[in-house]
Amino acid sequence: MSDRCRLSHRARQATDQPISYLMGETIARPELISLAAGFVDPETLPIDVVAEATAEIFADRELAQAALQYGTTPGELELREAILARHLAADAMTAGEAAIDVEQLVLTAGSNQLLHLIGETLIDPGDIVICASPCYFVYVGTLQGLGARVLGVAADEQGLIPAALEESLQRLQASGELSRVKAIYVASYYDNPTGATIPASRRQEILELAQRFRTDGVIHVIDDVAYRELGYYGDDEPSFRSFDDAGETVIHVGSFSKSFSPGLRIGWAILPPPLVEPIGNQKGNMDFGSPRLNQRIMATVFRRGLYDAHVAKIRASYRVKLEATLAAMETHFGSLAEVDWIRARGGLYTWVTLPEAIDTGSSGPLFARALDEGVLYVPGVHCYPQEGAPIRTNTLRLSFGVQSPETIEQGVAALARAVAEVLAEGAIAP
Numbered sequence: 265m266s267d268r269c270r271l272s273h274r275a276r277q278a279t280d281q282p283i284s285y286l287m288g289e290t291i292a293r294p295e296l297i298s299l300a301a302g303f304v305d306p307e308t309l310p311i312d313v314v315a316e317a318t319a320e321i322f323a324d325r326e327l328a329q330a331a332l333q334y335g336t337t338p339g340e341l342e343l344r345e346a347i348l349a350r351h352l353a354a355d356a357m358t359a360g361e362a363a364i365d366v367e368q369l370v371l372t373a374g375s376n377q378l379l380h381l382i383g384e385t386l387i388d389p390g391d392i393v394i395c396a397s398p399c400y401f402v403y404v405g406t407l408q409g410l411g412a413r414v415l416g417v418a419a420d421e422q423g424l425i426p427a428a429l430e431e432s433l434q435r436l437q438a439s440g441e442l443s444r445v446k447a448i449y450v451a452s453y454y455d456n457p458t459g460a461t462i463p464a465s466r467r468q469e470i471l472e473l474a475q476r477f478r479t480d481g482v483i484h485v486i487d488d489v490a491y492r493e494l495g496y497y498g499d500d501e502p503s504f505r506s507f508d509d510a511g512e513t514v515i516h517v518g519s520f521s522k523s524f525s526p527g528l529r530i531g532w533a534i535l536p537p538p539l540v541e542p543i544g545n546q547k548g549n550m551d552f553g554s555p556r557l558n559q560r561i562m563a564t565v566f567r568r569g570l571y572d573a574h575v576a577k578i579r580a581s582y583r584v585k586l587e588a589t590l591a592a593m594e595t596h597f598g599s600l601a602e603v604d605w606i607r608a609r610g611g612l613y614t615w616v617t618l619p620e621a622i623d624t625g626s627s628g629p630l631f632a633r634a635l636d637e638g639v640l641y642v643p644g645v646h647c648y649p650q651e652g653a654p655i656r657t658n659t660l661r662l663s664f665g666v667q668s669p670e671t672i673e674q675g676v677a678a679l680a681r682a683v684a685e686v687l688a689e690g691a692i693a694p
């Protein structure tokens with residue numbers, strides 16, 4: 265079949281994302297408590313805020329005409345300016361200190377499009393991207409689809425471990441492959457899948473390593489800040505970009521999907537100046553501008569001062585869910601030796617490690633037992649790059665965005681029953 269279609273090499277390399285199956289199961293089996301798909305909470309989506317902004321646009325014929333017309337390839341200037349101002353405030357820097365011009369900002373239809381464009385722009389088949397192991401699996405798939413070798417480096421509850429990164433870079437240097445390393449990818453705030461946040465000191469170390477090991481060209485640090493706004497305790501870390509004095513190493517990628525609405529699907533990046541044109545060219549070839557109406561709505565939300573209040577609201581709501589998750593883990597797994605989980609302080613996920621012998625994979629005994637008990641999770645195995653740090657088959661990701669505190673407690677209890685059954689039956693990997 266594929267042969268008859270004469271698919272491109274790239275299309276043949278691409279595989280379906282395992283998350284598609286899990287999202288499908290979530291929708292097809294509403295009786296299950298899904299702690300799998302990373303959907304945002306439908307109850308806190310900004311319906312009234314978007315209605316207000318949209319009403320403003322459509323109350324004015326000229327504004328409406330502009331919003332319904334094609335826009336520019338990099339996107340609406342007003343929104344790019346608002347994003348830059350917010351970024352600078354978060355890092356407590358002036359535009360001068362950060363040395364960022366609004367021309368370095370680009371808007372896309374979701375940050376996945378941007379991550380893809382970065383891959384298209386930087387990666388030739390055989391090039392290497394280093395990431396934490398585990399890592400945001402959708403991007404691992406995207407990079408592999410582009411022919412990249414994705415190399416996982418050990419991570420802990422503070423994200424990618426600099427010493428492990430240094431070791432990997434040294435190994436690549438020794439084998440003569442260092443020049444193939446194009447980027448280090450990190451989701452540095454409340455990571456997907458682990459919930460880990462990289463502290464400032466580690467950020468500096470990782471950035472220094474990227475700069476120290478560069479050969480004839482830059483090793484970019486792609487800092488995916490999709491979850492930065494979802495910190496629930498008022499703490500934040502300075503972004504990688506704030507340490508990049510020359511501004512040529514870090515590609516800072518953000519999204520409004522988690523903090524506002526994935527339906528609007530607006531992603532953005534602050535690019536190093538030499539990448540502005542090449543990424544713009546790729547985007548020009550792809551869509552010469554992402555949906556303008558959505559960008560006009562978002563710009564209006566900022567101008568009317570509605571964004572902050574919305575973010576404050578969802579932080580309060582998700583904090584309750586995060587605490588319900590951690591409390592339920594403590595209740596149901598606290599006394600089990602060899603079970604551990606990351607105490608995230610934001611985001612939508614926690615990462616669980618079970619006793620070594622339990623295979624959490626979708627064809628293993630735990631997944632089936634968990635379905636019988638009525639709960640769905642993401643098997644950890646899907647989140648590991650194939651190369652580098654070893655894949656740990658006894659791990660899983662729990663997402664708490666959609667469920668209520670009550671169903672979170674029920675879901676974790678169901679998972680604990682499934683684990684107990686698997687342990688009792690000895691139905692574990694040899």
Ligand SMILES: Cc1ncc(COP(=O)(O)O)c(C=O)c1O
Nearest residue numbers: 374375376400451456490519521
């Ligand atoms: C770490 C991370 N980056 C990027 C994205 C993509 O978000 P979007 O394309 O909706 O902006 C996601 C979505 O789940 C994510 O978890």
